[in-house]
Amino acid sequence: TEPDPPQRNGSPRAQLHGEFTAAAAGKQVRYAVSLTDRELAVQKITSAPAGRNKVLLNLKDCIGCRAFKGADSAEAGAYLSVVFYPFKKKWMGAGLARHRVEYCFEVALSQDARTNRDEAERWASAIRESCVRLWPQGQGVLGFSVPRPSRILVLLNPHSGKGQALSLFTSHIQGMLTEAGIAHQLVITERQNHARELVREADLSQWDALVIMSGDGLLFEVVNGLMERGDWEAAIRTPLGILPGGSGNALAASINHYCGFPPAMGEELVVSCGFQLCRGLVSRLDLAAVHLGSGQRLFSFLSLAWGFVADVDIESEKYRRVGAARFTLGTLVRLACPPDPLLVPLAQPVPGCWTAVPEEDFVLLLAMYQSHLAEDLLAAPADGLLHLFYVRAGVSRAALLRLFLAMERGAHLAAGCPQLVHVRARAFRLEPLSPKGMITVDGEAVEYGPVQVQVHSGLGRLVTG
Numbered sequence: 001t002e003p004d005p006p007q008r009n010g011s012p013r014a015q016l017h018g019e020f021t022a023a024a025a026g027k028q029v030r031y032a033v034s035l036t037d038r039e040l041a042v043q044k045i046t047s048a049p050a051g052r053n054k055v056l057l058n059l060k061d062c063i064g065c066r067a068f069k070g071a072d073s074a075e076a077g078a079y080l081s082v083v084f085y086p087f088k089k090k091w092m093g094a095g096l097a098r099h100r101v102e103y104c105f106e107v108a109l110s111q112d113a114r115t116n117r118d119e120a121e122r123w124a125s126a127i128r129e130s131c132v133r134l135w136p137q138g139q140g141v142l143g144f145s146v147p148r149p150s151r152i153l154v155l156l157n158p159h160s161g162k163g164q165a166l167s168l169f170t171s172h173i174q175g176m177l178t179e180a181g182i183a184h185q186l187v188i189t190e191r192q193n194h195a196r197e198l199v200r201e202a203d204l205s206q207w208d209a210l211v212i213m214s215g216d217g218l219l220f221e222v223v224n225g226l227m228e229r230g231d232w233e234a235a236i237r238t239p240l241g242i243l244p245g246g247s248g249n250a251l252a253a254s255i256n257h258y259c260g261f262p263p264a265m266g267e268e269l270v271v272s273c274g275f276q277l278c279r280g281l282v283s284r285l286d287l288a289a290v291h292l293g294s295g296q297r298l299f300s301f302l303s304l305a306w307g308f309v310a311d312v313d314i315e316s317e318k319y320r321r322v323g324a325a326r327f328t329l330g331t332l333v334r335l336a337c338p339p340d341p342l343l344v345p346l347a348q349p350v351p352g353c354w355t356a357v358p359e360e361d362f363v364l365l366l367a368m369y370q371s372h373l374a375e376d377l378l379a380a381p382a383d384g385l386l387h388l389f390y391v392r393a394g395v396s397r398a399a400l401l402r403l404f405l406a407m408e409r410g411a412h413l414a415a416g417c418p419q420l421v422h423v424r425a426r427a428f429r430l431e432p433l434s435p436k437g438m439i440t441v442d443g444e445a446v447e448y449g450p451v452q453v454q455v456h457s458g459l460g461r462l463v464t465g
């Protein structure tokens with residue numbers, strides 16, 4: 001190994017440079033490998049022109065590397081395995097998706113097994129350190145990641161979405177966690193509120209993160225279970241991860257969006273979220289306290305909807321399958337929680353300094369605190385505030401549909417719908433005059449009636465990669 005070869009043509013300076021052997025298409029191939037502060041350059045040593053044999057792997061796409069001894073104890077060589085998930089053009093259709101690339105180099109500098117092992121370890125730690133130096137700063141990232149090696153608890157709802165959460169976990173996520181040095185315990189939920197009860201009682205010191213592989217409904221249970229604990233203030237700072245196993249997957253799509261990654265759906269979103277979970281960067285998560293007419297209080301991470309949006313949600317196929325079970329979520333009893341200083345009891349008028357929207361007919365109201373309402377439904381920027389959208393009566397069904405389609409591109413405000421109003425707020429109250437209707441919180445139906453909300457900026461923690 002020759003450290004620091006000279007810098008040429010403005011290309012980044014190599015920290016390490018070495019020659020190793022690796023298997024490629026059943027043959028042993030010799031590679032020249034250089035580590036810079038941004039890339040791992042892997043070049044096949046052949047007589048062919050250099051450019052054709054050189055692969056540059058961006059360290060931002062690396063989820064793990066490890067050094068290990070060969071299986072045969074008589075073997076002197078050690079191994080260095082590095083796994084990347086770079087974006088690549090999709091096989092079918094337009095756009096980019098992450099795919100797995102692994103190099104497993106044999107390090108055989110000497111006859112001495114210890115020397116080879118030390119060299120493989122030296123490379124592995126240098127790669128890991130370079131990856132950490134590339135972590136994004138600012139943009140709400142807290143500057144810490146889930147530690148390595150780490151232990152996470154995975155809560156998986158086997159019935160969420162199309163019932164494929166478990167097979168998606170075993171086919172895509174399990175291997176990624178191993179590659180990233182993350183040990184996990186998998187709990188398959190057996191019924192509604194199982195996850196909520198489990199996190200309410202769990203010894204959280206055992207876990208570096210709680211990861212939900214399901215739709216948004218299971219995360220709603222986990223957030224509320226944590227907030228019901230006596231030690232809620234510390235408990236809600238446990239990093240939460242979300243892997244899309246449901247049908248809506250709004251938070252998973254929001255995280256993908258915040259990271260600036262190309263839009264992804266289905267298995268591509270699973271791989272993208274798995275990658276982000278393995279990188280393990282932690283950001284703040286806004287949570288909103290929701291007060292219902294009966295005095296119940298719950299915590300929401302995504303949205304509150306009344307009117308058309310709520311009706312669409314509840315009437316859709318997925319809700320019919322789960323049926324009445326969803327309504328019991330509104331019965332959460334609050335124990336200790338943060339005060340909501342902006343809110344007065346629902347029976348009293350709102351404080352005089354609030355802006356009152358005069359009584360008239362409305363078609364829908366939507367309050368959002370994340371960017372996405374579903375995998376393909378970009379609704380609001382995420383900036384620690386409530387984004388209130390409401391649509392006044394008089395809008396045609398065709399115009400409403402156009403508005404929804406424009407949301408997919410985040411273009412709803414520019415859709416030229418004169419009945420659409422957008423306001424940013426820290427709290428709001430809705431007093432519906434219609435005696436019947438539907439209100440959903442994070443996609444779950446809650447009791448219908450007056451409701452008020454205050455957002456608590458950055459109360460929770462979310463693994464955003």
Ligand SMILES: Nc1ncnc2c1ncn2[C@@H]1O[C@H](COP(=O)(O)OP(=O)(O)OP(=O)(O)O)[C@@H](O)[C@H]1O
Binds near residue numbers: 217
């Ligand atoms: N084993 C289980 N059996 C029945 N219901 C469950 C089970 N585990 C969790 N639940 C409940 O099922 C409901 C739906 O779960 P979830 O939201 O995670 O999936 P989904 O509805 O398919 O996805 P999305 O919310 O993205 O549309 C939630 O209310 C959750 O509490």
